[in-house]
Amino acid sequence: MSSNHPAFSRASSILSDQARCVDILVAKGRFGPRHYRAGETIVVQGDDETRAFIVRDGWGCVGRTLRNGERQIIEFPVAGDVLDLSTAVAGRQEEFSALTEMTVWEGLSSRLRTLAESETAVAFFIAQANRRRRQTLVERLADVAQRDAAVRIAHFLLELGVRLSLNGISTRGGYQCPLTQQDLAAALGLTPIHANRMLREARTLGLYEFRRGQVEFLDYAATAEFADFDMDFLAAAEASPLSIRDAAARAAVP
Amino acid sequence: MSSNHPAFSRASSILSDQARCVDILVAKGRFGPRHYRAGETIVVQGDDETRAFIVRDGWGCVGRTLRNGERQIIEFPVAGDVLDLSTAVAGRQEEFSALTEMTVWEGLSSRLRTLAESETAVAFFIAQANRRRRQTLVERLADVAQRDAAVRIAHFLLELGVRLSLNGISTRGGYQCPLTQQDLAAALGLTPIHANRMLREARTLGLYEFRRGQVEFLDYAATAEFADFDMDFLAAAEASPLSIRDAAARAAVP
DNA sequence: CGGGCGGTTGAGAAGATTCAAAGATGGTGG
């Protein structure tokens, strides 16, 4: 498996789109940068929410606590992700917090939507972000519903790697990852204990290592094989001209 | 528990919104009605897709088959739901088929998006539909990740009831439901065998009965209790003026 | 009437959870 698969060579096409979009939001939509400290709650579950956010850097966490007290993590927004919680019914049902130090561009979601109608760059960027967001959510559902714990975790970490690589902050060697084993477990519907055991198994098998703060792929190809990972994850979310190149690259590799 | 909870008395606010939206799409967007037979595939996984659909009646099924051959059902579109698979990365990753006889309004998703920019009724209807869609997906994730099989199935059937009640085709007594036990299992990440056992348990407990073609709640309140079901599911997706009434009704009931 | 599909049941095996406890690690205040 070559190490320059499109998923790892296309870095930061997102970042330039984001820059263009943010310029417009700042200039015409009164968006502004804002910093949150690690652990800080940004949107409280149950509140009506009118803000929208674009992540500049850091890791967020969108979760939901069920009536029985269990907590389900829904997504981990990272750089390039757009969150419009008012659009997502989320204000009332979901909670948004900062996992690490985090800076976002923040503004009224009504303005975001208005600008999306007049500025194609904004509409395009948001649409792309929503596509990625939905695909990630669907992938999570498939993870939890169909794959056993060991595969599930490996798959999830590979997905994260691809998402981060879109921003150029991940390689096949690994990436910085602030998640704890408990976050991992809460996102994947496992007990922390079991997650821990599966991580040990992965280490033993020489697939990857997960430490607080760092994911390191010891053998990326073997991990992808083990997790039955589709290297085209999120590929279709990219601009279509690339999908031709993708197809060519894909045909050439095996 | 009163039988006229807002979720069951607000029927067909969706249908009138839909009618308004469809009028515009037909008049200005070249959308037209189209009929599909039960079992017919509408969008094939892997295809690029440029159409968008609004369900008039019947049940659809959006699924995805993983590389290992497992099949995950993602959602069951019913009347009032909007599917723009091109927006959802879905064309390439997801498959859309008709579960029952089904009629939809169909057209180019590019036109849908264009009209959404100029016609607020269209934008509003699509936004509402997407909200419901995301909440349903999040709920499914929580189902599969956090709730055990028996609760998961009960919760799912209650959700479905609320979604259908928005169209006035469900009551607290039950509703028509064309799903097989296998569909249920594929949507909820269970084996059909286990789903079957849990359905028997529900019957034994006097909660509800699930037969091919029909869901019947023997004791709606007890089922909701058993499933730890939040009666406000999808409530926030409705026009906000109602949420005041909702809160009042909620406060009055217990 | 025979085949296919959906539903039903049992028994054994695998996967994941619970409870209980102890070893790291990092930050804080004395």
Next chain:
DNA sequence: CCACCATCTTTGAATCTTCTCAACCGCCCG
């Protein structure tokens, strides 16, 4: 600088849930 605390991680053993495999039933449709 060290003791201490909180949080994260690791391990073991018993238990429970869910899956797998292997049947069998019943019904509808050709």
